[in-house]
Amino acid sequence: MRSGLQYFAVSLLLAFLILGTAAQGEESSGTTLKIGTPNIVKSPSLVGDYYLGIFAHLSNPPLMKMTPDGKIEGLTAESYEVSDDGLTWTFKIRDGLRWSDGENVTSEDVKFTFDYLAKQDPNTAWMKDVVSEILVQDDSVVFKLKKPDSSLNLELATHNVLPKHIWEKVENATEKIDEGEIVGCGPFVISKTDLGAGIVYFKKNPYWTGAQPKIDAIELHTFSNMDVLSLALEKGEVDAYWKYAGTYPAANVQKLKDTGKFEIEEKPNVGFAMLGINLKREPMSDLKFREALAYGINYEEILKLDAQGYGQVANRGFVSPSMAYFKETEQLKYDPDQAKKILAEAGYKDSDGDGVLETPQGKAIKLTLLIQSSYQRMAELMVDYLKALGMTAEIKTVDQSTWYTLKESFDYDLTLTRTTPWGMMVYANWGSAYFDSRRTGQGVLRTVDDPEYLKLCDQIMAATSKDQLEEYAHEMQDYYAKNLPAIPLYWGEVITPYNKDWTGWVSNPLYGIYNADNFLSVQKA
Numbered sequence: 001m002r003s004g005l006q007y008f009a010v011s012l013l014l015a016f017l018i019l020g021t022a023a024q025g026e027e028s029s030g031t032t033l034k035i036g037t038p039n040i041v042k043s044p045s046l047v048g049d050y051y052l053g054i055f056a057h058l059s060n061p062p063l064m065k066m067t068p069d070g071k072i073e074g075l076t077a078e079s080y081e082v083s084d085d086g087l088t089w090t091f092k093i094r095d096g097l098r099w100s101d102g103e104n105v106t107s108e109d110v111k112f113t114f115d116y117l118a119k120q121d122p123n124t125a126w127m128k129d130v131v132s133e134i135l136v137q138d139d140s141v142v143f144k145l146k147k148p149d150s151s152l153n154l155e156l157a158t159h160n161v162l163p164k165h166i167w168e169k170v171e172n173a174t175e176k177i178d179e180g181e182i183v184g185c186g187p188f189v190i191s192k193t194d195l196g197a198g199i200v201y202f203k204k205n206p207y208w209t210g211a212q213p214k215i216d217a218i219e220l221h222t223f224s225n226m227d228v229l230s231l232a233l234e235k236g237e238v239d240a241y242w243k244y245a246g247t248y249p250a251a252n253v254q255k256l257k258d259t260g261k262f263e264i265e266e267k268p269n270v271g272f273a274m275l276g277i278n279l280k281r282e283p284m285s286d287l288k289f290r291e292a293l294a295y296g297i298n299y300e301e302i303l304k305l306d307a308q309g310y311g312q313v314a315n316r317g318f319v320s321p322s323m324a325y326f327k328e329t330e331q332l333k334y335d336p337d338q339a340k341k342i343l344a345e346a347g348y349k350d351s352d353g354d355g356v357l358e359t360p361q362g363k364a365i366k367l368t369l370l371i372q373s374s375y376q377r378m379a380e381l382m383v384d385y386l387k388a389l390g391m392t393a394e395i396k397t398v399d400q401s402t403w404y405t406l407k408e409s410f411d412y413d414l415t416l417t418r419t420t421p422w423g424m425m426v427y428a429n430w431g432s433a434y435f436d437s438r439r440t441g442q443g444v445l446r447t448v449d450d451p452e453y454l455k456l457c458d459q460i461m462a463a464t465s466k467d468q469l470e471e472y473a474h475e476m477q478d479y480y481a482k483n484l485p486a487i488p489l490y491w492g493e494v495i496t497p498y499n500k501d502w503t504g505w506v507s508n509p510l511y512g513i514y515n516a517d518n519f520l521s522v523q524k525a
Contacts, residue, residue, distance in 0.1 A: 030216040031524055033502070035514075036229045036238035038246075040222050041200060044193035046160065046182055047121050048174035050442075052193065053160060054244055055200055055220060058516060059100075059184030060160035063091055063110065064153050065517070066510040070324070072153045075516065076105070076161050076185070077141075086148030086462060091156075092140045098207035099163045100181070100189045110141045112164040120173035124159060125440060148462040150469075154426055157510065161185065187213050187520055198222040214504070214523035226252075233497065234259060240498035240505075242514050245271050245420035248495040250308035256497050263505075265496040268322035270421035270509050272314065273306065275382070275487040279447040280410045283359050288346035290484040295339035296389045297382070299332055303490040306378055310495060314488035317477035319430050321491065322509070325473035329481040332488070339389055350390055357390040367393040370412035372403055378416055378489075404442050417443070421510050428457040429469075430476045435485050448485050501525055 039051040046056050065075040074080060077091040097105035111134045117124035118131070130149050135142040143152065163183050170176045182190040187210060188202040202218040221238050223229035230252045232238050241248045247269065256262045275297070283289040299313040314320070317329030347360035356364045367386065371379045379395045386393045393414070398406065406412055419434060423443060427433035433441065436457050437449040448454075456479065460472045496513055498505060503525040506518040 031214075032217040032219060033215050033240075033519075033522060034219045034221055034238045035240050035242050036221050036223060036232055037242050037244075038223055038226060038229060039244050040198075040224055041193060041195065044177050044179045044195065045174060046162075046178060047117070047176065051222075051244070052200070053123075054511075054514075056160050056182065056184070056190060057158075057186075057511070057514070058202060058218075058519060059182060059186045059189040059205075060162060061184075061186045061516060062157050062159050062161060064157040065515065066154075066157055066508045068506060068508050068517075070509050072157060075157070076110070077156075080153065084464070086150065086464060087145045089143040089145070089152055090137070090140050091143070095139070096209045097185050098205075098209070099183050099185050100205045100207060101163075101183050102207055103163065103165060105161075105163075105185045107136045107139055107141045109164045110161055111136050112168065113162045114143075114159070116162065116167060116173065117159065123441065126155075129438075147458075150461050150463055151426055151429060154422075158422055158426075186516060187211075188218055198224075211520050213520050215519070218519060230255075233262075233499075236261075236499065239502055240513065241496060242512060244511070244514070245418065245422070246494075247310075247492065248497055250310045250495060253308070253310075253495060253497070261500055262497045263500055265494075265498070265505070265507065265513075266310070267494045267496075267507065267509075268320065269311075269492045269494045270320060270322050270424050271419045272320060272492055273302075273378070273416065273418050273489045274318075275489060276415040276417050276445050277447070277484070277486055278410055278413055278415075278445075279485060281413060282361075282363075283348070283365060284413060286346065287483060288342055289348070290487075292339040292342040292346075292348075292389065294332060294484055294487050295335045295342065296385050297332070297487065297489070298334045298385060299490060300334065302378060302381060305381070307490060307492050311490045311492040314491050316481035316484065318480035318486065318488050319424070319473075319477050320488075323424065323430065325430075325470045327474045327477040329477055336385075336388055343389065348390075355390065356392055365391040367391060367413040368396050369393045370396050370398065370403065370406055370415040372400060372417075373397055375416040382414070382416065407445065410447075415445075419443075425510075428460040428476075430460075430473055431480070432457050432460070432476065445486065448483075450483075453479055453483075 041049055041052045043049045046052060061075045063077040064072050067073055076094060078094040080091045082089050093107050099105060114127060114134055118127040130145055132144045132146045166183050179193055187205055187208045189205045191203040192201040200220040226249060233241055253264060277284045277290060279285050303311055313331055315329045315331050317327055319326055348357045350357050358364050369379055369382060383393045423433050424431050427439060433439050434444050435448040437446045439446050456476055463469045463472060494512055502522055504521040504523050505513055506521050507513050508515055
């Protein structure tokens with residue numbers, strides 16, 4: 001296609017240059033959608049880079065997808081069936097799919113993908129604990145499980161499918177670098193990853209046989225500075241904003257509204273900010289201490305400062321109202337006097353008069369609050385709240401990699417972090433992936449080894465009816481409300497602005513506007 005452009009008139013070529021795609025050596029022949037995101041790609045490695053792996057859901061579609069109403073349906077898979085005992089999942093691969101190099105997509109590709117990634121990708125290592133074997137049956141792939149996993153279909157909505165004929169030659173998947181085209185089977189494929197410019201380019205898959213997109217190319221423009229991104233949006237340099245599991249800064253929304261050029265989509269966020277608690281250390285292992293913490297936080301202040309009021313104070317049950325089988329547990333309440341009363345009755349006191357409480361064992365409460373830099377303002381508030389209760393806290397600000405390391409070794413007291421929609425819904429659902437001590441993953445805390453909780457997770461995984469799931473979901477929310485393994489800070493909203501020059505946007509609870517259905521639907525107004 002690129003060579004064919006050479007025969008067009010110079011004036012038409014100049015039009016492409018103005019669009020900014022041909023100037024980069026890209027293949028757009030018309031309409032290019034440009035999306036601004038703060039999710040930075042650090043390496044052009046499909047498996048090794050976290051955000052490029054997410055971006056590649058468009059070019060290397062997972063087996064499953066989430067619909068706008070939160071249902072799980074086939075994507076690369078056309079359909080699936082589950083055995084009565086929940087141990088056998090059969091996925092029929094969609095007919096007519098072809099890789100962008102012309103090869104057919106087969107069930108062998110899917111089997112290879114998961115056998116390969118289970119060994120190569122830490123984010124897929126969970127499969128070794130759950131899946132006993134993967135079989136190929138004609139145009140279907142069969143997953144045989146070691147134990148029931150009622151959320152396997154959701155898990156498979158997050159892992160890219162890889163072409164076996166390309167990746168079977170790669171010994172170390174996380175080190176494979178592709179600055180140019182990456183072979184994919186979606187409606188669009190990654191054609192270039194330009195780290196210098198901070199742009200990931202997508203072109204149409206010439207072998208795509210499904211519904212045809214109404215745009216010709218997509219560009220993801222990444223920004224390390226949110227103010228610069230907002231300005232680019234206001235000036236029309238990008239057409240829309242998207243952040244994985246996040247929202248456009250609420251403080252910047254009114255300025256966009258004032259231009260009259262933007263639609264502002266507001267939807268409940270399944271994910272949220274939380275105060276993670278290291279239950280492996282004292283005094284955090286003391287439920288009375290956690291109760292006092294919960295009363296010592298000014299939730300309204302955090303909601304106002306962090307989300308400009310876009311949301312509501314959370315409940316003790318850790319599950320937001322936007323999730324299935326939500327139960328109305330007690331709303332969190334700011335009551336520092338009640339917090340101090342609980343601490344005093346539990347034996348926490350300032351025996352030496354230095355203004356710092358000691359534990360019942362006589363140890364001064366000096367806490368480490370582990371954060372990444374984006375939580376600085378919230379952390380400063382948290383330090384003030386703790387000080388008002390008679391505790392000192394040191395903010396320890398680290399990069400993402402160090403946060404993972406310290407979190408995994410339980411080398412912290414408290415941490416500010418966020419759940420994602422996927423994290424809330426995966427595994428045994430309802431936030432279980434963050435707490436179950438048997439679970440592994442980059443963002444999980446895995447701090448709960450209470451047999452009661454682990455049994456509940458297993459019951460959910462093995463559940464075969466909606467009535468069972470609802471009962472267990474309510475039990476889990478009651479467990480959170482009673483035991484407070486972490487404290488949700490507020491239920492927020494996902495704010496997604498896009499230019500009114502575009503229409504046809506489709507959003508889902510898992511990935512927002514970054515989904516294949518959206519890019520097949522969106523078009524110039």
